[in-house]
Amino acid sequence: MSTQPRLVEVRKNVLKQNDIVARELRQRFHDAGVFVVSLVSSPGSGKTAFLEKTLTLLRPDFRVAALVGDLATENDAARLARSGAPVRQITTGTLCHLEAAMIRDALTDWAMEPLDFLFVENVGNLVCPSSYDLGENLRLVLLSVTEGEDKPLKYPTIFNTADIAVLTKMDLAEAVEFDIAAAERNIQRVRPGMTVLRVSTRKGEGMSDWLTYLYSLKKS
Amino acid sequence: MSTQPRLVEVRKNVLKQNDIVARELRQRFHDAGVFVVSLVSSPGSGKTAFLEKTLTLLRPDFRVAALVGDLATENDAARLARSGAPVRQITTGTLCHLEAAMIRDALTDWAMEPLDFLFVENVGNLVCPSSYDLGENLRLVLLSVTEGEDKPLKYPTIFNTADIAVLTKMDLAEAVEFDIAAAERNIQRVRPGMTVLRVSTRKGEGMSDWLTYLYSLKKS
Numbered sequence: 001m002s003t004q005p006r007l008v009e010v011r012k013n014v015l016k017q018n019d020i021v022a023r024e025l026r027q028r029f030h031d032a033g034v035f036v037v038s039l040v041s042s043p044g045s046g047k048t049a050f051l052e053k054t055l056t057l058l059r060p061d062f063r064v065a066a067l068v069g070d071l072a073t074e075n076d077a078a079r080l081a082r083s084g085a086p087v088r089q090i091t092t093g094t095l096c097h098l099e100a101a102m103i104r105d106a107l108t109d110w111a112m113e114p115l116d117f118l119f120v121e122n123v124g125n126l127v128c129p130s131s132y133d134l135g136e137n138l139r140l141v142l143l144s145v146t147e148g149e150d151k152p153l154k155y156p157t158i159f160n161t162a163d164i165a166v167l168t169k170m171d172l173a174e175a176v177e178f179d180i181a182a183a184e185r186n187i188q189r190v191r192p193g194m195t196v197l198r199v200s201t202r203k204g205e206g207m208s209d210w211l212t213y214l215y216s217l218k219k220s
Numbered sequence: 221m222s223t224q225p226r227l228v229e230v231r232k233n234v235l236k237q238n239d240i241v242a243r244e245l246r247q248r249f250h251d252a253g254v255f256v257v258s259l260v261s262s263p264g265s266g267k268t269a270f271l272e273k274t275l276t277l278l279r280p281d282f283r284v285a286a287l288v289g290d291l292a293t294e295n296d297a298a299r300l301a302r303s304g305a306p307v308r309q310i311t312t313g314t315l316c317h318l319e320a321a322m323i324r325d326a327l328t329d330w331a332m333e334p335l336d337f338l339f340v341e342n343v344g345n346l347v348c349p350s351s352y353d354l355g356e357n358l359r360l361v362l363l364s365v366t367e368g369e370d371k372p373l374k375y376p377t378i379f380n381t382a383d384i385a386v387l388t389k390m391d392l393a394e395a396v397e398f399d400i401a402a403a404e405r406n407i408q409r410v411r412p413g414m415t416v417l418r419v420s421t422r423k424g425e426g427m428s429d430w431l432t433y434l435y436s437l438k439k440s
Contacts (some may be wrong), residue, residue, distance in 0.1 A: 043346050043375065044367025052294065071347065073373050081254040094377065096316070096347035125261050125373070126345055127291065127316035146366035146389070147264025153293050154344070157314065169366070175395055 018132055021100035025135030034115040035218045037132050040158055041142035042151070043124030046168040048076045049201040050142060051121055055083035056207040057211060062116040069098040069123045076121065086112060096128035103134050107173050116218070126155040138217060143187075144169040145178035159190045164197065166210065172198040238352055241320035245355030252337040255438045258354050260378055261362035262371070263344030263398035266388040268296045269421040270362060271341055275303035277431060282336040287326050289318040289343045296341065306332060323354050336438070346375040358437060363407075364389040365398035372406040379410045384417065386430065391420040 029036050039047045051066060053166055058064045065086045068076045077089035090102050090108060103120060120136060123127045141162035143151055152159045160163065165187050171179065184196050197213065199206030241294050259267045266437060271286060278284045285306045288296045290302065297309035308330060310322050340350045340356060361382035363371055366389055372379045379385065385407050404416050417433065419426030 042264060042344070043371055044364070070374050072376055073370070075370055075373065081358055094347070094350075096345075123347070124262070125316075125345065127314070127343070128347065144264070144366065146364065146392070150293070150295055151263055153295065154290050156292055172392070172395060175392060186275070 001014060010161050011114075018100050021104055022133035022135040023045060025100055025103060029118070029137070032114065034118050035138075035214075036118045036120065036134075036136040037138045037140060037214070038120040038122055038136040039142060040122045040126075040129045040162065041124060041168075042144075042147055043157050045124070045142045045147065046201055047121050047124065047142055048079050049151050050076075050168060050199065052080050052164065052211070053120055053204070053207060054119070054203050055080060055085040057207060058117060059084055063113055064117045064119070065112055065115055066119040066121065067103060068121040069102070071095070071123060080121075082169075083206040086110075092123055096123055096125045097132050098122050098129065098134060099132050100134050105137075126151070126158050130157040130161050138163050138214075140164050140166060142166050142168050143183065145173045145180075146176050149179050149183040149186055152183070152190045156190045157192075159187060162191070164195045164213070167196065167198045169200065169202075170198050170205060171203050224419075235351060241324055242353035242355040245320055245323060249338070249355060249357070252334060254338050255358075255434075256338045256340065256356040257358045257360060257434070258340040258342055258356040259360050259362060260342045260346075260349045260382065261344060262346050262364075262367055265344070265362045265364040265367065266421055267341050267344065267362055270386065270388060271339055272300050272303050273421050273424070273427060274430070275300060275305040276337070277427060278337060279304055282335055284337045284339070285332055285335055286339040286341065288341040289322070289325060291315070291353050292342060300341075307332075312343055314439050316343055316345045317353050318342050318349065318354060319353050320354050337434075346371070346377050346378050350377040350381050360381050360386060362386045362388050363403065365393045365400075365403075366396050369399050369403040369406055370411045372403070376410045379407060379414075382411070382414075384415045384433070385411075387416065387418045389416050389420065389422075390425060391423050393394065 006064050041047050053063050066080050066090050069090045069092055071092050074089040077087045080087040088106050139162045187194055187196055197210050261267050275284050286300050287308050289310045289312055291312050294309040299309045300307040308326050310326050359382045407414055417430055
């Protein structure tokens with residue numbers, strides 16, 4: 001297609017612009033002493049359930065808030081708000097990822113108290129969010145056992161740009177004959193040395209490992 | 221962002237170009253008497269398992285083949301080839317969807333016998349494939365019960381551009397407390413009148429309904 005090179009060039013400009021905004025955000029987060037975690041995954045991997053649980057568990061001891069991106073609906077913001085934490089929805093329309101400017105704009109007119117942790121739930125997508133820096137300290141990729149062990153090999157970029165992987169819906173692992181060893185092997189092939197946690201949000205299993213991990217980063 | 225309007229404009233050109241190629245493909249498929257079905261869904265919804273089962277069941281009576289798109293790996297082509305049908309992998313690199321030109325190119329140097337059915341498995345993504353016509357006769361969107369009932373509302377465009385929806389992994393519906401009525405209601409809100417089938421590829425349930433539906437379209 002003759003238009004392809006021009007499209008790539010324009011995309012590069014958009015990315016460059018995104019990186020500038022992300023850098024500003026990172027500086028701002030650093031100055032404010034807030035630790036920012038973004039969550040990426042396929043649709044339906046359990047990002048919102050995992051985040052709701054995380055917010056609920058952190059709330060007694062920390063000041064937490066969340067931004068959540070979706071093409072349409074404000075359902076996820078409503079679900080997350082049940083945790084009692086301040087939550088804001090970012091609706092992206094037809095865009096399959098969040099961009100740094102959307103985070104900046106969502107924070108601009110939001111009179112929030114100083115925070116310990118800010119969580120950013122990206123649009124459910126294993127491709128588009130990869131290339132967009134949001135100024136976060138930690139990018140977490142979720143993989144639910146119902147999706148299959150092969151996903152890290154089929155979507156290497158998103159696993160490669162993440163800092164930690166969380167296997168979700170572990171209570172269903174046996175029912176779907178999920179091969180945990182194969183999944184971890186595939187993750188390590190794409191991103192050697194990556195920390196991989198296992199959780200079942202429904203059963204509450206593995207959440208303390210995740211919080212211990214998070215505390216250790218916040219302190220360091 | 222100042223580059224946004226230009227990006228949209230270039231995207232429009234790419235889409236226009238895609239539509240021209242898709243139109244040529246559709247004419248070619250029509251002349252050859254082949255019925256083309258494309259499959260879209262989130263990663264891990266069971267597209268490949270559903271397609272492998274479909275190919276295996278059709279093979280005794282029909283001439284079938286498949287094209288399968290992925291960012292990386294040829295795993296899915298290998299899985300589909302177990303059905304005995306000719307299969308070709310299209311590797312998209314960083315692109316989160318198939319385009320009509322990729323279908324054309326994959327078919328150009330492929331010496332295939334005349335076909336009754338050609339299946340095209342798109343990249344696992346609930347956003348990007350929406351806008352790309354591949355010249356198919358039927359677009360099928362899969363939604364696995366493990367993803368949750370809310371997905372049609374959160375990804376309306378992909379459901380709106382599809383012709384039929386298939387709820388997969390029905391054998392897990394009870395374990396994940398999937399609300400079938402809510403899911404169907406959400407699909408109907410986005411695409412009123414849409415046919416919704418329910419299958420469990422693992423148990424083989426619902427496949428005969430799907431094949432009956434497919435035969436009726438091929439004949440008409």
